[in-house]
Amino acid sequence: MIFPLVLFVALAGLGGCSTKNIPLDYDPSYDTSRLASFTLKADETAGPDPLDKERIESAIEKVLFSKGYEEASALGDFTVLYGMKLYKDRPSPVTFGIGLGGISGNFAGSVSTAITPKRDEISLFVRMVDPKTRLVFWSASVTKEWSTDPAKRRKIIEEAITQTVGLFPARGEKMEVGK
Numbered sequence: 001m002i003f004p005l006v007l008f009v010a011l012a013g014l015g016g017c018s019t020k021n022i023p024l025d026y027d028p029s030y031d032t033s034r035l036a037s038f039t040l041k042a043d044e045t046a047g048p049d050p051l052d053k054e055r056i057e058s059a060i061e062k063v064l065f066s067k068g069y070e071e072a073s074a075l076g077d078f079t080v081l082y083g084m085k086l087y088k089d090r091p092s093p094v095t096f097g098i099g100l101g102g103i104s105g106n107f108a109g110s111v112s113t114a115i116t117p118k119r120d121e122i123s124l125f126v127r128m129v130d131p132k133t134r135l136v137f138w139s140a141s142v143t144k145e146w147s148t149d150p151a152k153r154r155k156i157i158e159e160a161i162t163q164t165v166g167l168f169p170a171r172g173e174k175m176e177v178g179k
Contacts, residue, residue: 022163023141026175030130030137033174037076038069039131046083046125055154056082059161060126068171078137079129080165086146087121120146124160128168138175140164 040057042048048056060080061071121143128138142160147153169175 022167024139024164024167026138027135028175031174032138032169033172035077036070036171037072037078038064039072039074039076039079041079041081043081043083043125046085048084051150052084052153052157055157056084056124056161059158060165062158063161063165064168067168075131077131079131081127081129081136082125084122084124087123122146122156122160124157124164126161126164138168140167 040060042053042056047053060082064071064080123141123143125139125141127136129136142163144156144160147156
């Protein structure tokens with residue numbers, strides 16, 4: 001009887017670890033339907049190292065090309081400003097606990113300990129900026145577990161860019177409120 005309850009609580013907790021809700025913000029009055037070309041620019045305060053910069057730019061280009069946009073040779077209709085911050089040794093959202101307890105007559109006692117593993121994470125953000133007014137009209141970010149393995153890093157970046165830039169409207173489409 002108690003096992004199904006424990007299993008249900010554990011599975012419900014794991015469901016909360018999903019990254020379905022990407023922090024996204026935009027100006028609904030900005031007309032994105034007129035946009036056709038983009039320019040890439042790394043944020044100077046949160047710029048990634050050169051190899052990760054190439055990975056991010058490649059992933060952004062891939063997503064925007066699939067949405068019908070072209071990369072401008074000079075100044076595009078919008079600038080894609082991106083950045084990445086690395087956070088080392090962050091506590092994992094999962095904590096493991098071990099507990100012992102006992103009862104004897106009117107006396108009760110327990111001993112417990114919790115183990116919180118540490119991990120590295122990146123926070124990656126993408127902002128679409130009007131090059132004439134320099135105002136941000138669209139913004140999204142995501143936080144992911146990081147790796148020292150180059151192949152895994154590429155995959156993490158591609159997933160992060162797909163999850164964020166994938167929400168940007170396709171060429172010729174307007175941003176819709178509540179979408």
